[in-house]
Amino acid sequence: MTSNKKHIWDERNNIKRLLKVFFTICVVLFAADLVVDKQTHMPWEEWPGFYAMYGLVACVVLVLVSKYILRPLMMRDENYYE
Amino acid sequence: MNNFLVPAFIFIFGALFIPLLRGRLKQGYVLLLPLLGLVNFLNIPIGTHFQVDFLHYQLILGEMDRLARIFGIIFHIVSFITILYILNFDNNTEYAAGFCYAGGALGVILAGDLITLFFFWEFLTVSSMFLILARKTRKSTQAAFRYTLIHAVGGLFLLAGIIIHSHETGSLVVSQIGLNGLGSYLIFIGFGVNCAWPLLHSWLVDAYPEATIGGAVFLSAFTTKTAVYALARTFPGETSLIWIGTAMAAFPIFYAVIENDLRRVLAYSLINQVGFMVVGIGIGTELAINGAVAHAFADIIFKGLLFMSVGAVMYRTGKVNATDLGGLYKYMPITCAFCIVGAASISAFPLFSAFISKSLVMSAAAHEGLWVTWFTLLFAAAGVFHHAGIKIPFFTFYGHEGDYGGEVKEAPKNMLAAMGISAFLCIFIGSAPGFLYDLLPYEVEYHPYSYDHVIAQLQLLFFSAMAFTLLLLSGIYPAEMRSLNVDADYIYRKGGKLAFFLLDRSLNSINAFVDRTVAKGMTARLSRFFSLGPGRLALAVIKSLWQMSGIGAVELVESEKRFLEKYKTANFSIGSTAIFALAIVLLFFIL
Numbered sequence: 001m002t003s004n005k006k007h008i009w010d011e012r013n014n015i016k017r018l019l020k021v022f023f024t025i026c027v028v029l030f031a032a033d034l035v036v037d038k039q040t041h042m043p044w045e046e047w048p049g050f051y052a053m054y055g056l057v058a059c060v061v062l063v064l065v066s067k068y069i070l071r072p073l074m075m076r077d078e079n080y081y082e
Numbered sequence: 083m084n085n086f087l088v089p090a091f092i093f094i095f096g097a098l099f100i101p102l103l104r105g106r107l108k109q110g111y112v113l114l115l116p117l118l119g120l121v122n123f124l125n126i127p128i129g130t131h132f133q134v135d136f137l138h139y140q141l142i143l144g145e146m147d148r149l150a151r152i153f154g155i156i157f158h159i160v161s162f163i164t165i166l167y168i169l170n171f172d173n174n175t176e177y178a179a180g181f182c183y184a185g186g187a188l189g190v191i192l193a194g195d196l197i198t199l200f201f202f203w204e205f206l207t208v209s210s211m212f213l214i215l216a217r218k219t220r221k222s223t224q225a226a227f228r229y230t231l232i233h234a235v236g237g238l239f240l241l242a243g244i245i246i247h248s249h250e251t252g253s254l255v256v257s258q259i260g261l262n263g264l265g266s267y268l269i270f271i272g273f274g275v276n277c278a279w280p281l282l283h284s285w286l287v288d289a290y291p292e293a294t295i296g297g298a299v300f301l302s303a304f305t306t307k308t309a310v311y312a313l314a315r316t317f318p319g320e321t322s323l324i325w326i327g328t329a330m331a332a333f334p335i336f337y338a339v340i341e342n343d344l345r346r347v348l349a350y351s352l353i354n355q356v357g358f359m360v361v362g363i364g365i366g367t368e369l370a371i372n373g374a375v376a377h378a379f380a381d382i383i384f385k386g387l388l389f390m391s392v393g394a395v396m397y398r399t400g401k402v403n404a405t406d407l408g409g410l411y412k413y414m415p416i417t418c419a420f421c422i423v424g425a426a427s428i429s430a431f432p433l434f435s436a437f438i439s440k441s442l443v444m445s446a447a448a449h450e451g452l453w454v455t456w457f458t459l460l461f462a463a464a465g466v467f468h469h470a471g472i473k474i475p476f477f478t479f480y481g482h483e484g485d486y487g488g489e490v491k492e493a494p495k496n497m498l499a500a501m502g503i504s505a506f507l508c509i510f511i512g513s514a515p516g517f518l519y520d521l522l523p524y525e526v527e528y529h530p531y532s533y534d535h536v537i538a539q540l541q542l543l544f545f546s547a548m549a550f551t552l553l554l555l556s557g558i559y560p561a562e563m564r565s566l567n568v569d570a571d572y573i574y575r576k577g578g579k580l581a582f583f584l585l586d587r588s589l590n591s592i593n594a595f596v597d598r599t600v601a602k603g604m605t606a607r608l609s610r611f612f613s614l615g616p617g618r619l620a621l622a623v624i625k626s627l628w629q630m631s632g633i634g635a636v637e638l639v640e641s642e643k644r645f646l647e648k649y650k651t652a653n654f655s656i657g658s659t660a661i662f663a664l665a666i667v668l669l670f671f672i673l
Contacts, residue, residue, distance in 0.1 A: 007412045009480060019551070026548055029541045038534045041448035042456065045538070052541040058464040059549030066339035067560040074567045075340065081566070081575050 026052075086125045088132055088143050089154060089192065090202060093119060093161070093185030097178040112165050112177055116184075120158035123151075123188075130194060139254065142194025148523045149375065153191045153311050155521065156379045157184055159507075160303045160386055167390055167500035168296030179212035180300045187304040191311050195254045196244045196269075199312070203240065203276075207233040210305060213297030214289050225292035228574070232275065232285040240272025259316040270317060277309035277360065278353050280329045284571035286353060287337075291345040291402075295393035298345055302352055302389050303382045310359045310378050319366025327364055328458045330357030335465035337569065342403045342562050344392050344474055348385065351428065351470040354462055355381045355436075361459065362443040365450055368524035373442025375522055380435035380511055384427035387504035388474060391421035394493035394501070395478055399486050404473075404562040409483025413490035418479040420501040427508040429471035429543060430463060435508045437539060438515035438530045445528065464546045471543075472550050477562065616666075617649035623665035 008014055030049050040046050096115045103111050128151075131144030161184045168176055186209055189202025207230070214226035247265030248254050259266050271282075278286045290301050317323060334350035334357075341347045355377070362374025394417045395410060396402045411418045423434070430436035440463065447456045492498070511518050519526040553559040621642060628638060647653075 009411070022544075022547070022551070026544050029537060029544055032537050033541060036533045036537050039532065040534075041445070042453060049541070051538040052545040054460060055464045055542040055545035056549050058461045059468050059546045060553065062335060062461075062465050062468060063339060063549070063553050063559060066336045067558070070336050071340045071560065071567075074337075074569070075563070075565045076568055078564050078566050080568070 086122050086131075088189075089119055089123045089126070089158075090143070090185040090189035092122060093181045093188060094205075097181035097185070100177045100181075101174050108172070109169055112169075112181075113162065115181065116158050116162035116165060119161070119188075120155070123154045123158055133194075136197070139197055140195065141198045143189070143198055144192050145194030145256065146192065148521075149311070149314060150191045152375055152379060152521045152523070153307070154188060156307075156382050157187055157191070157304070160184075160382050163383075163386065163500045163503055164296060164299045164303070166503070167299060167393075167497050169496040170494045171294075171296060173216065173294070173296075175212055175216045176294060176296050179209050179216065180296070182209035183213065183300055183304055185209075187308045190308050193256055196248070196256060197254060199256055200237075200241060200244055203308075203312075204237050206304065206308060207237065207276075210301060213300055214293045216297060217292060217294045219292075222292040225289045228571070229285050229289035232574075236272050236275030236282075238272075239268050239275065243268025243270070243272055256315055258318065261317070261320055261322070270320075273309050273312045273316070274326070276305050277313060278306055278330070278356060279326050279360075280333060281570045283330070283334075283353050284569045284573075287334075287346055287349040287569060288571045290349045290352075291343050295397055299386050299389045299393060302348070302385045306352065306356045307378050307382055310356060310363070310374065313360065314363045314371060314374060318363055318371055320364055323360050323364025324452065324455055325364075327357045327360030327362070328455045330354065330360055331462035332357070332458050332465075335462060335469055337567060338465075338469035338473070340560055340567060342405055342565060344402055344404055344407070344478060345389065345396075347404075347469060347474060348388050348392065351388075351466055352381075352385055354466055355385065355428065357462065358440055358443045358459065361455060362446060365443075365446045365452070367446055367450070369442060369449065369528065370446035372519075372522040372524050372526055372528075373439065373444075373446050376439035376442055376518055377436065379518060379521075380427070380439040380508075383504050383507050383511070384424045384435055387420060387424035387501060387508060388428065388470065390497065390501050390504065391417050391424060392474065392478065394497045397497070398490050398493060399484070401484060401486075403564065404477040405564055407478050407484045408481040409479070410490060411479040412483075413486075414479070414492050416498055417493045417501065418475070420498075420505045421475050421479065423505040423508055425471040425475050427512065429467035430539060431543060432512070432531070432536045432539060433509065434512040437512050438518070439511075441530050441535065441539075442526075442528060460542070464542055467543050467546050468550055472547060613650060614646065617646055619669065620649070620662045620665055621645055623669055624661065627661075627665075 030052055033052070034048050038046055044050055093115065100108065100112060126144060126146050128146050128148070130142055131146065132142065134141045134143065161180070164180060165177070168180070183206055186202045186206025190199055190206065193199035193202060211226050211230050214222055214229060243265050244254070247259065247263070247269060250263050250265050259269060261267060261270060275282045286306070290298050293301055313323065331354050334353040338347045338350040338354070341350060359374040359377050362370040362377065392402065395407065395414065398414065399407070401407055427434040427436055430440045444456065444459055447459060515530060550559070624645070625638070625642070628641060633641065
């Protein structure tokens with residue numbers, strides 16, 4: 001392989017296509033949640049799309065907390081301990 | 083006579099022969115050793131073996147039950163895989179330290195008494211230190227030093243705990259101890275250090291990323307999992323473990339998001355995964371213990387796989403920071419594929435290993451109605467996908483292409499083979515959970531592949547991925563930065579410097595004062611006193627004699643000088659010595 005060769009993700013259209021497929025799967029999964037029979041332990045597991053929303057919100061919170069709270073508090077220069 | 087050997091000794095004594103061998107013979111030998119070890123291990127029946135009398139204690143080197151067996155099996159498998167992975171380095175230190183380290187872990191899991199356990203526990207720690215030292219950089223040497231100190235302290239807690247516990251209860255048996263009495267608390271903390279509990283964890287994220295490429299793969303498998311084993315053996319159902327584990331699962335993922343060194347990201351996710359196991363042990367039901375053990379088994383393989391794939395990239399490019407990497411899917415497509423398998427496994431995608439192990443712990447938490455733990459673990463499960471599942475492959479193999487100064491080669495064949503075996507096992511365990519479930523300590527009545535479970539998990543993962551995608555596209559996702567994030571090691575890295583400074587200032591200033599006044603000042607004064615004191619006394623007497631003889635003032639000063647010179651060198655004429663003697667005798671009479 002040479003570095004001049006076009007690779008699959010060098011093509012912007014491929015990335016767009018991937019994103020389309022990805023978002024479609026998300027929608028399908030959300031819809032599937034409405035029809036599937038659930039055996040749950042916790043009451044909120046029965047809410048439609050509970051896991052989807054939890055995953056989305058959890059990760060956004062995770063990134064925002066890391067970026068805006070943890071990083072300003074904890075980040076130092078690479079040679080901090082030297 | 084048994085027709086099997088102590089598994090730990092096969093590795094430890096087997097390691098002694100490695101430096102004597104060369105070339106293909108050595109390669110064959112190091113690959114055969116774990117396989118022979120595994121055959122031997124599987125040959126050991128359930129029960130108590132290898133009892134040795136030592137002083138007036140009975141040591142048990144082979145207490146085999148289902149819990150020990152599953153840990154032993156995975157320890158042998160991962161030893162083989164890691165040895166295969168490091169073949170191309172042909173580094174005797176790595177081989178020997180790796181085998182001794184794995185041997186120590188095998189010794190711990192088969193120990194029937196606490197003395198044997200402690201011996202192998204320390205053996206494991208000391209051997210592991212060499213996997214960090216073998217990197218031979220200044221940073222790795224310093225990290226190894228800190229690592230050893232922390233574990234020395236942990237080891238002393240454990241030892242003190244064992245001694246007190248044995249006095250309190252009269253028993254050294256490795257079985258349920260439970261938190262009652264000082265001894266048990268000390269043992270608990272001693273295990274906790276190796277298990278990387280919050281605030282006791284920083285040795286792990288400090289030292290593992292400084293180890294050699296193969297060393298990190300070894301390290302990711304044994305220390306923490308041996309501690310998980312020890313906790314499962316001695317403190318099952320200890321409620322405080324639920325909270326410790328919950329904290330472990332949650333806090334490292336925040337660090338992992340902003341960490342630049344990818345092996346350090348993996349180290350944080352290691353703690354996060356061990357958190358699930360600790361929660362399982364804390365809940366203590368059969369389902370939960372099964373979950374903890376199954377997850378340890380799965381984690382050893384997929385975490386090893388992730389460390390191997392990042393290690394292979396490091397080997398080929400010399401880089402390990404997210405800021406320097408990216409775009410490698412073009413050059414290392416097979417490594418990339420294996421890394422994605424590892425990432426899918428740790429993220430618990432259906433058909434991959436953690437899907438069938440993590441869910442046991444989640445179910446156990448749900449069964450017991452531990453909803454705070456359940457929510458936190460779910461958060462951690464989404465978070466681990468985010469940083470280990472997406473961040474590691476994305477910043478290594480995709481994203482902006484790093485500057486590699488030309489072509490990058492695919493990983494060497496032996497590395498690919500090792501990663502291939504791990505990747506196969508990840509998928510095999512995930513797709514056919516029965517094989518792993520049959521090995522677990524208790525009977526399993528759990529079916530991970532129900533429609534609702536699969537869909538729930540896929541939703542969690544896909545929408546976590548959606549969060550990553552949206553944040554990345556919108557530019558909110560934190561850019562990787564060359565930086566260092568302060569963690570609990572701040573306490574001893576800066577605290578150590580502060581302690582050094584304070585001790586330096588307080589003790590050394592006393593030192594300097596004593597040096598000044600006693601060593602230098604006092605001796606000089608004493609020596610002056612003894613060399614000139616009597617002379618001055620004599621001079622005082624003789625001066626008056628000179629003055630009586632009517633000597634001039636200038637001459638008097640001259641004579642005084644001459645007299646003291648002569649006194650110092652004891653260079654007197656007989657006459658003048660007689661005068662001194664007379665003067666002194668006179669002085670005595672006067673006084």
